[in-house]
Amino acid sequence: MSEDSPYRAVRQEMLELLRQRGIRSGRVLSAMARVPRERFVPESVRHLAYADRALPIGSEQTISQPFIVALMTEALALEGTESVLEVGTGSGYQAAILGELADRVVSIERHQELSARAKRVLDELGYANVTCIVGDGTQGWLDGAPYDRILVAAAAAHVPPALEEQLADRGILVIPVGSPEGQVLQAYRKSGGKLHAEPLSGCRFVPLVGAQD
Ligand code: SAM
Numbered sequence: 001m002s003e004d005s006p007y008r009a010v011r012q013e014m015l016e017l018l019r020q021r022g023i024r025s026g027r028v029l030s031a032m033a034r035v036p037r038e039r040f041v042p043e044s045v046r047h048l049a050y051a052d053r054a055l056p057i058g059s060e061q062t063i064s065q066p067f068i069v070a071l072m073t074e075a076l077a078l079e080g081t082e083s084v085l086e087v088g089t090g091s092g093y094q095a096a097i098l099g100e101l102a103d104r105v106v107s108i109e110r111h112q113e114l115s116a117r118a119k120r121v122l123d124e125l126g127y128a129n130v131t132c133i134v135g136d137g138t139q140g141w142l143d144g145a146p147y148d149r150i151l152v153a154a155a156a157a158h159v160p161p162a163l164e165e166q167l168a169d170r171g172i173l174v175i176p177v178g179s180p181e182g183q184v185l186q187a188y189r190k191s192g193g194k195l196h197a198e199p200l201s202g203c204r205f206v207p208l209v210g211a212q213d
Helices: 008-020 026-034 043-048 066-076 093-101 112-124 161-166
Strands: 055-058 061-063 083-087 104-109 130-134 147-152 167-179 182-191 194-203
Touching: 008 026, 008 066, 026 066, 026 093, 043 055, 055 112, 066 093, 066 147, 066 167, 066 182, 066 194, 083 093, 083 161, 093 104, 093 112, 093 130, 104 112, 112 130, 147 161, 161 167, 167 194
Parallel strands: 083 104, 083 147, 104 130, 147 167
Antiparallel strands: 055 061, 167 182, 182 194
16 A cells, blocks of 8 residues: 555554454454455545544445454465455455465355445455355365465354365465354364364454355
């Protein structure tokens, strides 16, 4: 992002807040410094783009708050060589962050209009390693499987079986698990064909809606 961006100061404030809230990964913080979050939010709320809160993006969906994006991304421990599946493209912002930090990203969204808008912004910003798919992410996306990392950006009662199957051994899956009223963000590591959970934080996401939700 250019130094004369009118969003420079608020972006710095966001980064400072993320550090204060415990985000330590320099790679994640740098990615969040590079991606212009204002491009992914509707004009009506653009002045709030860097506030630490979720914002409406249409179709009754939201772009996640920066802290949750940072926490989920940090938990994926991306080094740059990974293939990543994201379920819930929404605005495309999280997909851009993943595109900065991984080798390739497949992002699935059930709302066609959200996917189309996200794809347009991602293309304009040059994220050639991010592929946007319209579909039911609870079934994963077999064409790209297995994935080294999976990030689910909507709340589920349990891990959808297809996602567990499509996660590579020693892979990491981050997903909010719980009821519609509140969830725990869980980071699962797969080893020996089994998932081992590590709770990260309480959270509140819009629901995952699909055949295996
Ligand atoms: N990652 C997004 C971003 O950066 O803006 C925010 C995602 S929003 C909190 C959750 C998204 O998950 C919504 O856009 C919703 O339509 C989508 N969603 C819910 N169930 C889904 C499913 N089964 N497959 C794909 N997308 C789904």
